[in-house]
Amino acid sequence: MPEVLEAAAARDWMLESAASVARERGRLTELDAAIGDGDHGTNLQRGFTAVVAALGGFDPPTPGAVLVKAGTTLISSVGGASGPLYGSALRAVGKALDLPAADGKQLLAALAAGRDALQRLGGAVAGDKTMVDVWIPAVAEFDFALAGGASLPGAAASAAGAAGRGAEDTVPLQARKGRASYLGPRSIGHQDPGATSSALLFRALAVVLGREPG
Amino acid sequence: MPEVLEAAAARDWMLESAASVARERGRLTELDAAIGDGDHGTNLQRGFTAVVAALGGFDPPTPGAVLVKAGTTLISSVGGASGPLYGSALRAVGKALDLPAADGKQLLAALAAGRDALQRLGGAVAGDKTMVDVWIPAVAEFDFALAGGASLPGAAASAAGAAGRGAEDTVPLQARKGRASYLGPRSIGHQDPGATSSALLFRALAVVLGREPG
Amino acid sequence: MKKLINDPDQVVSDALAGIAAAHPRLSVDPKNRVITRAAQTRIGKVALVSGGGSGHEPLHGGFVGLGMLDAACPGEVFTSPVPGQMLTAAQSVDGGAGVVFVVKNYTGDVLNFGMAAELAQDEGIAVETVLVDDDVAVRDSTWTAGRRGTGATLFVEKIAGAAAERGASLAEVAAIGRRVNAASRSFAVALTSCTTPAAGRPGFDLPEDEIEVGVGIHGEPGRSREKIRPAKEIVADAMAAILDDQPLSEGEEVLVLVNGLGATPLLELYIVFGEVSSILGARGVRIARSLVGDYVTSLDMAGVSITLCRVNPELLALWDAPVDTPALRWGV
Amino acid sequence: MKKLINDPDQVVSDALAGIAAAHPRLSVDPKNRVITRAAQTRIGKVALVSGGGSGHEPLHGGFVGLGMLDAACPGEVFTSPVPGQMLTAAQSVDGGAGVVFVVKNYTGDVLNFGMAAELAQDEGIAVETVLVDDDVAVRDSTWTAGRRGTGATLFVEKIAGAAAERGASLAEVAAIGRRVNAASRSFAVALTSCTTPAAGRPGFDLPEDEIEVGVGIHGEPGRSREKIRPAKEIVADAMAAILDDQPLSEGEEVLVLVNGLGATPLLELYIVFGEVSSILGARGVRIARSLVGDYVTSLDMAGVSITLCRVNPELLALWDAPVDTPALRWGV
Numbered sequence A, B: 001m002p003e004v005l006e007a008a009a010a011r012d013w014m015l016e017s018a019a020s021v022a023r024e025r026g027r028l029t030e031l032d033a034a035i036g037d038g039d040h041g042t043n044l045q046r047g048f049t050a051v052v053a054a055l056g057g058f059d060p061p062t063p064g065a066v067l068v069k070a071g072t073t074l075i076s077s078v079g080g081a082s083g084p085l086y087g088s089a090l091r092a093v094g095k096a097l098d099l100p101a102a103d104g105k106q107l108l109a110a111l112a113a114g115r116d117a118l119q120r121l122g123g124a125v126a127g128d129k130t131m132v133d134v135w136i137p138a139v140a141e142f143d144f145a146l147a148g149g150a151s152l153p154g155a156a157a158s159a160a161g162a163a164g165r166g167a168e169d170t171v172p173l174q175a176r177k178g179r180a181s182y183l184g185p186r187s188i189g190h191q192d193p194g195a196t197s198s199a200l201l202f203r204a205l206a207v208v209l210g211r212e213p214g
Numbered sequence C, D: 001m002k003k004l005i006n007d008p009d010q011v012v013s014d015a016l017a018g019i020a021a022a023h024p025r026l027s028v029d030p031k032n033r034v035i036t037r038a039a040q041t042r043i044g045k046v047a048l049v050s051g052g053g054s055g056h057e058p059l060h061g062g063f064v065g066l067g068m069l070d071a072a073c074p075g076e077v078f079t080s081p082v083p084g085q086m087l088t089a090a091q092s093v094d095g096g097a098g099v100v101f102v103v104k105n106y107t108g109d110v111l112n113f114g115m116a117a118e119l120a121q122d123e124g125i126a127v128e129t130v131l132v133d134d135d136v137a138v139r140d141s142t143w144t145a146g147r148r149g150t151g152a153t154l155f156v157e158k159i160a161g162a163a164a165e166r167g168a169s170l171a172e173v174a175a176i177g178r179r180v181n182a183a184s185r186s187f188a189v190a191l192t193s194c195t196t197p198a199a200g201r202p203g204f205d206l207p208e209d210e211i212e213v214g215v216g217i218h219g220e221p222g223r224s225r226e227k228i229r230p231a232k233e234i235v236a237d238a239m240a241a242i243l244d245d246q247p248l249s250e251g252e253e254v255l256v257l258v259n260g261l262g263a264t265p266l267l268e269l270y271i272v273f274g275e276v277s278s279i280l281g282a283r284g285v286r287i288a289r290s291l292v293g294d295y296v297t298s299l300d301m302a303g304v305s306i307t308l309c310r311v312n313p314e315l316l317a318l319w320d321a322p323v324d325t326p327a328l329r330w331g332v
């Protein structure tokens, strides 16, 4: 299994993300209908369809270029809150990966940069019931796993697990950012759609890095 | 039982009609909702409430004056198709009863005048699925009963029976007048609301004339 | 039934109070239920009076004002007004040149306006009646009460109103109104029924995948029931019904009204208008002017009606003439 | 879901085609999804650009025209537009005096317009942003994304648009827009939810006897759920929420918007307006001008929003200034 993330794997990460967003479109929209405006699944499907199109025939030397391109495409095609947020996050991740192949430490630093960009733009902190509640534990777990000697695929897998738990942990929270915050206490008891889609992205990364090269 | 119709009985006829319209309001509206616009019960209730108010403290020497007043009140308070139609019919009946007490023949002539006024104004003929399909057989039966030697109450009772059957007989008809005609064949299978309310009026007359004086 | 009302029996009175408060340029007589312009009719100007059951707002009260109606008589919901209302209206707006009654072709309206015309003439007011019957969903024949009056009412009231404003005579105003009606055709489709406050439930029930085709504006079922299809096909059928009845040839000009029945999002009305305009474009028929929105409604019915009116430069000039009413306003 | 559409993914494009066909005085760029006036911006006139998710029609495209917006950017249904749309809009309508972005306060709109402002400034276009946040149902605090922008958007776009038409500077136009927003408060009540073409079913389900109080315009549930009551009481509560937040004293003047959310009969809106006007009358607050109708909608949601804007003679004069757009037109 790959010990580094190269441009091809970065592309695969985006393609896998697109595939899982397409699979989960309905669920994401339903979650958003419950505490938002019912468009999250459609928004991301539109965005990642554009990303797949943009990456076709585009093969840059670095994983960073792939992710910057993906982020820029999301910003120009999604709209809503999630477009600029995911777009900026992926662009930040990409900017930190301006090299042919990134090892675990470098990918960790890049994911942390993505998390920071997300928080800078949206102003959300842990517990606000947003994507941030997935990015923070996922990046922390990625760090912890590496420190514990895990391989890159192993760290990605642990991060994906933490991301999934982070999404589930948004259920009891009261939203303080985004549309769901309008509901006040009525937002409690529902899983946040953006946190859910963020968990899909981390899962996609783990899937791609977990593959035998072939 | 009375062998003549006097002003007091004419008033009782209108009050009894008001009472039964109030009882049947919901049913009349439902029938109208099926093949019309769902207001027949409300229209007649509004109208007869006004009639009751108008007749209070009004006691003219003739049954005709009572019915002319009732008809005029319906015209000025109901609206819709049924207001002018019932109003004109009752006014015609009343104009033919310009005498202190009407016997069977005189009442028959008056009811026939009402039927004719109804047909003149609305242009409906037998089988068009309207009030006319009750007025025609009811008046004919009244005539037939008298000719057969029936008493005034007896003739009124027979007329009421014919009126009820006439209303039921509108079910298989396709409407050719009024709103129901817009439905074309889809109007078949429903009882006409105006025919139904007309039957209530003939029933009310029979009830009033059938009462022991007291 | 959920409605923003106080009492089903008070709906019309309460709404009239709101209309009075909202439109200073109108004057409302709550007792007689007559809406007039606040300004007196110019002496010598023919007055236009219309009315009908309530539940079709902004029709008719929303069309009272400069260049359109002089008075409107709202009846109970879906129930034509009573003759006394039209008589009061005619008496208060007659400017000595006579009054035109614009009457939608429904038995109730025809009978009540007919009685009102007699009463007004007895009072020495000259009355001409213009009957509006544009709905091609109803076959006009001895088998029906005749075509219903729907969207064309707006065209008749605007254009005849402009003629009256310009000083046309009673006969001329009535003649123009009749020409506009004769040049107009409508067809409507409903996705849901509507609920009158009195009835408390929908006039008919439609499954989640069916529509009523050829409906009127009183919640009555239509000509047939069909499966829901793409807007493109629904509009194509409606346009076919209209154009079969009144063929339009290349180069002709029309007014187009794509009218929401009450609960249809404007977004959908624009989609419908797009289809209408490509169908007309394909035939080389030019859309001279158009309106897209809720003008002749049926309470909370979801659906759309399409009305076309063939126009010439004269009618178009009258259409473009200034109008200042709650629902239509331009040139002032 | 029953809608007059061709394809849930084509709703916005199809509607744009209809808007282009219906309004010759507008010009529609279907590729970039930008609606502008057909006429070029006068050199030296500040340009107003707004936009947001679709589904609120006539907002914003229906407010493009003389005296109001120069451009509108429609996003997907209930989804804010992307920065590229606002950049294209700003580039095509900038008259050299700068561009004001009128942005309803939603995270998505704020972020996308924010990015667009950066891009436009990189292109050398001066941009000022006016944030609209009038909905008192949302407590503005660190606990929420802040108040939503709803009905006041119409007031801001009309009055700031009039100021721009009169030649006010970029800073002045933005300042007036912010003053209008600061003087405005809204509250909304829903009788039903609405259904987006993409979701295919209502955002929430309401029993036949319940209403959502304090809703926004995106089909999201409101602040609380209550039993349906007479309009008088529902309006009293909405007005209390507004007036608690912005007390109005005797003699003050307001603009009033009684706005249908999409599926509410105008008849009911007038009943609501009547209640609003008696509540204000009782406080000695004068209704200087008012609008009753569907202006800021939420697809097929049944319900009403009430917006009050405290005005002085200066703002009132700007309100009365000529406007010529599909949805608001007077003075021309």
Ligand SMILES: Nc1ncnc2c1ncn2[C@@H]1O[C@H](COP(=O)(O)OP(=O)(O)O)[C@@H](O)[C@H]1O
Pocket (backbone or CB within 6 Å): A032, A036, A037, A039, A040, A043, A044, A079, A080, A081, A082, A083, A085, A118, A121, A122, A123, A124, A129, A130, A131, A132, A177, A178, A179, A192, A193, A194, A195, D078, D079, D080, D107, D108, D109
């Ligand atoms: N300020 C914010 N910071 C981080 N994430 C946010 C913020 N606001 C909203 N989100 C995320 O965006 C998601 C909603 O995205 P989406 O539905 O696509 O956009 P919109 O809310 O504009 O319809 C929410 O579930 C939440 O996770």
Ligand SMILES: Nc1ncnc2c1ncn2[C@@H]1O[C@H](COP(=O)(O)OP(=O)(O)O)[C@@H](O)[C@H]1O
Pocket (backbone or CB within 6 Å): B032, B036, B037, B038, B039, B040, B043, B044, B079, B080, B081, B082, B083, B085, B118, B122, B123, B124, B129, B130, B131, B132, B177, B178, B179, B192, B193, B194, B195, C078, C079, C080, C107, C108, C109
């Ligand atoms: N031309 C007509 N002649 C006789 N009766 C008619 C005619 N048109 C309608 N009606 C009667 O009127 C009834 C409907 O009355 P109503 O519902 O009160 O008025 P509307 O149809 O105006 O709502 C019909 O059921 C029918 O019996």
Ligand SMILES: [Mg+2]
Pocket (backbone or CB within 6 Å): A032, A036, A037, A038, A039, A040, A080
């Ligand atoms: Mg959303």
Ligand SMILES: [Mg+2]
Pocket (backbone or CB within 6 Å): B032, B036, B037, B038, B039, B040, B080
């Ligand atoms: Mg009826």
Ligand SMILES: [Mg+2]
Pocket (backbone or CB within 6 Å): B037, B039, B080, B081, C053, C077, C078, C079, C080, C108
């Ligand atoms: Mg009726």
Ligand SMILES: [Mg+2]
Pocket (backbone or CB within 6 Å): A037, A039, A080, A081, D053, D077, D078, D079, D080, D108
């Ligand atoms: Mg959205």
